[in-house]
Amino acid sequence: MNILILGAGEVGFNIAQRLAIEGNDVVVVDLDKNCLQRVSDSMDVKTVWGNAAHPSVLAQAGAEHMDLLIAATTNDEVNMIACQVAHSLYQVPTKIARVREADYVNAASQLFGRDDLPIDHIIFPEQEAAHAIVKRVQISAAVDAQDFSGGKVQLIGLRVAPKTLLAGLQFNELQDVLQDIQVYMVAHEHNRRWRVPNGDDVILAGDSLYAAVEESQVKLLLQKVGSACTDCANKSVMILGGGNVGYLVAKELENMNIIPKLIEQNPTRALWLAENLDKTTVILGSALDRELLEEENIDRMDDFLALTNDDETNILASLIAKKYKVGHIVTLVNRAIYNDLIHEMGLDVTVSPRLTTVASILSHIRKGRVLGTACLGDGSLEVIEAEALETSAILNAPLIHLNLPPQTVVGAVVRNDKVIIPNGYTHIQAHDHVLMVTTHASIPAVEQLFQVHLEFF
Amino acid sequence: MNINIAPEHVLLNINSGSKKALVAKMLSSVLTIDIDQALDIVMARERLGSTGIGHGVAIPHGRMEALEEPLIVVARHIEGIHFDAIDGAPVHLVVLLLVPSDEERKHLELLAALARLLQNVDVRTALMSAESYEQVLDIFQTSVK
Numbered sequence: 001m002n003i004l005i006l007g008a009g010e011v012g013f014n015i016a017q018r019l020a021i022e023g024n025d026v027v028v029v030d031l032d033k034n035c036l037q038r039v040s041d042s043m044d045v046k047t048v049w050g051n052a053a054h055p056s057v058l059a060q061a062g063a064e065h066m067d068l069l070i071a072a073t074t075n076d077e078v079n080m081i082a083c084q085v086a087h088s089l090y091q092v093p094t095k096i097a098r099v100r101e102a103d104y105v106n107a108a109s110q111l112f113g114r115d116d117l118p119i120d121h122i123i124f125p126e127q128e129a130a131h132a133i134v135k136r137v138q139i140s141a142a143v144d145a146q147d148f149s150g151g152k153v154q155l156i157g158l159r160v161a162p163k164t165l166l167a168g169l170q171f172n173e174l175q176d177v178l179q180d181i182q183v184y185m186v187a188h189e190h191n192r193r194w195r196v197p198n199g200d201d202v203i204l205a206g207d208s209l210y211a212a213v214e215e216s217q218v219k220l221l222l223q224k225v226g227s228a229c230t231d232c233a234n235k236s237v238m239i240l241g242g243g244n245v246g247y248l249v250a251k252e253l254e255n256m257n258i259i260p261k262l263i264e265q266n267p268t269r270a271l272w273l274a275e276n277l278d279k280t281t282v283i284l285g286s287a288l289d290r291e292l293l294e295e296e297n298i299d300r301m302d303d304f305l306a307l308t309n310d311d312e313t314n315i316l317a318s319l320i321a322k323k324y325k326v327g328h329i330v331t332l333v334n335r336a337i338y339n340d341l342i343h344e345m346g347l348d349v350t351v352s353p354r355l356t357t358v359a360s361i362l363s364h365i366r367k368g369r370v371l372g373t374a375c376l377g378d379g380s381l382e383v384i385e386a387e388a389l390e391t392s393a394i395l396n397a398p399l400i401h402l403n404l405p406p407q408t409v410v411g412a413v414v415r416n417d418k419v420i421i422p423n424g425y426t427h428i429q430a431h432d433h434v435l436m437v438t439t440h441a442s443i444p445a446v447e448q449l450f451q452v453h454l455e456f457f
Numbered sequence: 458m459n460i461n462i463a464p465e466h467v468l469l470n471i472n473s474g475s476k477k478a479l480v481a482k483m484l485s486s487v488l489t490i491d492i493d494q495a496l497d498i499v500m501a502r503e504r505l506g507s508t509g510i511g512h513g514v515a516i517p518h519g520r521m522e523a524l525e526e527p528l529i530v531v532a533r534h535i536e537g538i539h540f541d542a543i544d545g546a547p548v549h550l551v552v553l554l555l556v557p558s559d560e561e562r563k564h565l566e567l568l569a570a571l572a573r574l575l576q577n578v579d580v581r582t583a584l585m586s587a588e589s590y591e592q593v594l595d596i597f598q599t600s601v602k
Contacts (some may be wrong), residue, residue, distance in 0.1 A: 002477065003477055041554070062474075063473035064474075064475075064477075064478050064481070065474050065477060065478050066475075067477050067500065068475075087493075091481045091492070091493065092477075093477065093479075093494055093496055093497055093500045093501075094500075114493075114494075139508065262584070276503065317474065361569070364462065367504050367505070367506070368504070368505060368506075369505060389505065392506075449506075451507075452505045452506040452515065453506065453508035453567060454506075454508055454510055454568070454572060455565060455569065456502075456505065457502075457518065457520055457565070457568075
């Protein structure tokens with residue numbers, strides 16, 4: 001695929017890198033020569049210097065050949081105009097833009113569309129991160145929780161604690177132990193390596209797992225594996241950092257009738273927060289001020305969310321919260337470099353806007369009728385939810401005979417709104433929504449399974 | 458089966474540099490349709506599976522609501538172009554087919570007829586060496602009965 005990326009910042013850089021590794025032809029445009037240099041030093045892509053919204057710059061970047069435009073400069077207006085120019089002058093079929101200003105996002109349904117501003121998909125990284133964080137608060141017994149098929153199927157991330165039900169089991173013994181709870185274990189982490197599990201692999205204490213499970217059985221599963229579910233409504237939550245993410249999370253928690261305490265160190269911002277949030281208690285102070293944290297009863301919190309713009313502050317604050325034995329800590333981490341470290345420090349729950357953004361962009365690049373994508377664990381495993389169409393290879397043979405690519409499983413099938421947790425004898429039918437977990441290396445083979453033949457109209 | 462191709466819909470020497478630019482160029486020869494919409498439809502279909510059927514031939518296609526009757530555009534790319542074809546080979550002959558949204562059966566037959574025709578090596582050779590619109594039309598009309 002020919003892909004044009006505007007903006008070589010954190011998001012642009014990571015997407016370019018990922019797409020270039022997958023063999024796409026990528027061109028990156030930016031105004032900052034240093035950023036472009038960093039891109040061309042680290043990957044095999046073409047770079048163009050200039051204002052990303054200017055027709056001549058887009059022409060120089062080869063816009064007329066592009067299948068996809070990703071406008072991720074730091075400027076909303078540049079991103080929107082670039083999409084318009086790419087559409088009107090160069091007929092780029094799919095256009096994705098990052099838009100951060102809530103004013104635009106609130107008007108999205110009337111502002112964007114075929115006859116309006118021609119943007120097919122808006123990326124709003126802060127909102128995606130906020131959504132992921134609220135989801136973690138809702139299902140705090142899990143390390144991670146992701147929605148598929150409109151929430152009908154959940155991928156639940158679990159950490160196996162010593163002496164709990166799952167520790168020491170083989171994967172093929174799971175169903176006997178879990179009895180009526182239908183689950184499919186789609187990912188397994190042992191010694192920091194993520195894999196798609198085999199039936200005879202053994203689950204050890206300290207490992208992490210992802211389970212595909214129907215929404216209604218999530219609670220049962222968590223109870224069964226020994227993770228207590230606290231009721232959401234009576235929770236005490238402390239948020240650190242009142243930037244865009246912190247604000248959006250506080251707002252959503254208020255809607256769930258949770259009244260969080262929010263600590264913000266910038267006086268102007270704190271004042272703004274106090275005016276714009278209804279029930280949240282806004283506290284002016286430093287994230288790393290232990291006296292303040294104690295005064296605000298950090299030891300009695302159910303959830304501690306470290307959401308400042310600074311990764312290091314978030315990690316340190318989370319460690320402090322851990323010291324006070326807060327049950328559930330969520331750490332916002334932007335940079336990939338910290339992933340391993342965080343795990344070793346015992347901080348289990350991290351949210352990375354970078355990963356969620358890359359995942360949501362991938363859904364526009366994968367071939368087939370893709371309904372959703374996500375990354376699991378450290379990002380080395382990928383989830384694809386796609387519709388099986390007439391004439392595609394995945395139909396009408398039991399899964400066991402399909403010769404699925406290496407490290408690939410079907411975790412769930414949604415047929416006519418009903419969730420089926422599959423086994424080797426399940427047949428996929430046309431129009432089923434199929435949830436697959438696989439590795440980067442097997443993605444092309446998975447796409448092949450969903451490809452339609454010539455006669456598909 | 459009667460195959461009709463308008464003179465302006467035969468492009469014997471196209472030199473676009475990419476699949477998308479090629480399809481856009483072919484569609485821009487059609488004056489009666491919304492080109493952006495048609496491009497979206499054809500490229501969305503390509504994402505579900507490439508219509509490059511091998512031997513240097515591709516038959517991109519799609520359904521369009523506003524259309525009255527099937528529409529065929531033929532293009533020849535002498536150098537060859539990367540089209541994600543099933544055999545990985547560059548594509549030289551592109552036959553773009555747009556059909557109205559209804560009458561599914563008839564259109565499948567048309568698509569099948571085109572695919573059968575272009576699988577014939579003599580037909581491909583003749584199309585590659587054709588020098589005029591009349592010759593191209595003749596090849597299509599005499600070969601598809």
